[in-house]
Amino acid sequence: xxxxxxxxxxxxxxxxxxxxxxxxxxxxxxxxxxxxxxxxxxxxxxxxxxxxxxxxxxxxxxxxxxxxxxxxxxxxxxxxxxxxxxxxxxxxxxxxxxxxxxxxxxxxxxxxxxxxxxxxxxxxxxxxxxxxxxxxxxxxxxxxxxxxxxxxxxxxxxxxxxxxxxxxxxxxxxxxxxxxxxxxxxxxxxxxxxxxxxxxxxxxxxxxxxxxxxxxxxxxxxxxxxxxxxxxxxxxxxxxxxxxxxxxxxxxxxxxxxxxxxxxxxxxxxxxxxxxxxxxxxxxxxxxxxxxxxxxxxxxxxxxxxxxxxxxxxxxxxxx
Amino acid sequence: xxxxxxxxxxxxxxxxxxxxxxxxxxxxxxxxxxxxxxxxxxxxxxxxxxxxxxxxxxxxxxxxxxxxxxxxxxxxxxxxxxxxxxxxxxxxxxxxxxxxxxxxxxxxxxxxxxxxxxxxxxxxxxxxxxxxxxxxxxxxxxxxxxxxxxxxxxxxxxxxxxxxxxxxxxxxxxxxxxxxxxxxxxxxxxxxxxxxxxxxxxxxxxxxxxxxxxxxxxxxxxxxxxxxxxxxxxxxxxxxxxxxxxxxxxxxxxxxxxxxxxxxxxxxxxxxxxxxxxxxxxxxxxxxxxxxxxxxxxxxxxxxxxxxxxxxxxxxxxxxxxxxxxxxxx
Numbered sequence: 033x034x035x036x037x038x039x040x041x042x043x044x045x046x047x048x049x050x051x052x053x054x055x056x057x058x059x060x061x062x063x064x065x066x067x068x069x070x071x072x073x074x075x076x077x078x079x080x081x082x083x084x085x086x087x088x089x090x091x092x093x094x095x096x097x098x099x100x101x102x103x104x105x106x107x108x109x110x111x112x113x114x115x116x117x118x119x120x121x122x123x124x125x126x127x128x129x130x131x132x133x134x135x136x137x138x139x140x141x142x143x144x145x146x147x148x149x150x151x152x153x154x155x156x157x158x159x160x161x162x163x164x165x166x167x168x169x170x171x172x173x174x175x176x177x178x179x180x181x182x183x184x185x186x187x188x189x190x191x192x193x194x195x196x197x198x199x200x201x202x203x204x205x206x207x208x209x210x211x212x213x214x215x216x217x218x219x220x221x222x223x224x225x226x227x228x229x230x231x232x233x234x235x236x237x238x239x240x241x242x243x244x245x246x247x248x249x250x251x252x253x254x255x256x257x258x259x260x261x262x263x264x265x266x267x268x269x270x271x272x273x274x275x276x277x278x279x280x281x282x283x284x285x286x287x288x289x290x291x292x293x294x295x296x297x298x299x300x301x302x303x304x305x306x307x308x309x310x311x312x313x314x315x316x317x318x319x320x321x322x323x324x325x326x327x328x329x330x331x332x333x334x335x336x337x338x339x340x341x342x343x344x345x346x347x348x349x350x351x352x
Numbered sequence: 353x354x355x356x357x358x359x360x361x362x363x364x365x366x367x368x369x370x371x372x373x374x375x376x377x378x379x380x381x382x383x384x385x386x387x388x389x390x391x392x393x394x395x396x397x398x399x400x401x402x403x404x405x406x407x408x409x410x411x412x413x414x415x416x417x418x419x420x421x422x423x424x425x426x427x428x429x430x431x432x433x434x435x436x437x438x439x440x441x442x443x444x445x446x447x448x449x450x451x452x453x454x455x456x457x458x459x460x461x462x463x464x465x466x467x468x469x470x471x472x473x474x475x476x477x478x479x480x481x482x483x484x485x486x487x488x489x490x491x492x493x494x495x496x497x498x499x500x501x502x503x504x505x506x507x508x509x510x511x512x513x514x515x516x517x518x519x520x521x522x523x524x525x526x527x528x529x530x531x532x533x534x535x536x537x538x539x540x541x542x543x544x545x546x547x548x549x550x551x552x553x554x555x556x557x558x559x560x561x562x563x564x565x566x567x568x569x570x571x572x573x574x575x576x577x578x579x580x581x582x583x584x585x586x587x588x589x590x591x592x593x594x595x596x597x598x599x600x601x602x603x604x605x606x607x608x609x610x611x612x613x614x615x616x617x618x619x620x621x622x623x624x625x626x627x628x629x630x631x632x633x634x635x636x637x638x639x640x641x642x643x644x645x646x647x648x649x650x651x652x653x654x655x656x657x658x659x660x661x662x663x664x665x666x667x668x669x670x671x672x673x674x675x676x677x678x679x680x681x682x
Contacts, residue, residue: 033436036435036437037437041470045464045468046468083585132448133452135451135452137412137417137445137447138445138447138450138451141443141444141445143470144437144468198358328672349418350418351408351409351412
């Protein structure tokens, strides 16, 4: 059955309205403060330890993102943990609140398709996250300039920009998930709880469960164990399972992009490293190639989750 | 949707909404069961019935907001399922207990929907101000909707329809939950819409209010239209007679004498001095003559306009078996 008219009619209007709602909401302010303050603490630790051992490092700026000093994790690790929280906070009530405020049928009685409403809300959420992350990124670079006093090189800026783009897609995964849950569950509280449950499971529990599951699927070979080595099959299974979590994908991509010496994200045999100059940085393009599968994984998850929400939303009854 | 071309359907020439065998099933259960109606241009048409009778579902199908299981509906010649934007551009909708964005002002709420309607930047403020003035909300245009009463929200919903300059206004339970004053104001506004040539389709379970504004009504019961037509016609159909005359008078053997008046089909003695006659014409002069002729004292004499409430109650009393009666009437 063909429909007349464009599904994007009204998309801009919805997106602009939702964006202004997002940016002016108290909830957004709290989330921003949480992220900025935690990130500042991590950066402070990083700057402190970088200043104490100012060894010659061609990628001093990137170290800001990755260096950690106990008890605080690194800036990137904190973002990997908190970006989902922010995305969930933005998306968990996007559709069900329209139901509960009884605005949905009134808005859908205007000459727009449901597509425009859902897409507009998603784009507005993603733009909000992109703006916050870009501000955070500028803050890191600015603090780096002030406290380290070393101007960043072109490659460093390029790598940190890649970090920004991947972080936005990572946020997109969680935003899609939150919007999907806001469509499925009529109560915002349920949607938020389920989203937070998934978030905790994937970021905290899954990294512990994945190796255990891998050992069940491919039991370690005692001959390797006797040599103090990991069994290749078990290691590969552990990694494959861990990669089901977007958190892990984000971490791996960040490792490749922000640590130029990273040559591989999976287990490698020693003979595969023959001829490699250990500790020498890879060119930016090569690092991107390493992070590419992870990035595609994040983009694909975003799209799959969004499409799932879209399908459910199209079939949903509008009456409260 | 077998004959979606509309050729098989004959419609009244000035019908703006036509429904033919319109059916909605939720998991096998018919919520709306093969209903037919034509709504003519410029009339106020009421969908009446208890909650859950299928009124809102019918409205949503007319708007294209829910899928049709069988049958078809045309709004201004368009199929709401295939050309929803065309339909929604011309039809204004006030949902049951309408909601607005509480953190925005009345004007901002209207501005958002006006943008969605595709009105130009210059057109919007003009139309919004005019619409808010129409519903007497201009002085609170810049206050947040969170502070609005229910009546104000309903009026703001009507303002949205005015901004749209809709040809058809569909109002779902517009007066439910309003106090008498707010109800009165809202009904007046609906009357104004009608005077401007807007076709109004409204649903309600509050019968006396609907009677005031509707040209024609359709009575819903369990997903079927069991009665349809002007209120007066329905009265004749259900109550069997067009006029009910009540008399309060003293006198000997009055009931017997009333029954002999030509045209009177029945006399009920409500109390020792109160009688109710059903007749096929206005028999008040004859009744007065009878009382005077019997040397009685006439204290009160009035013709009881049949209320929808009575029709409704009487209809459901006599049709305990809904399916048979429904098929008969539809």
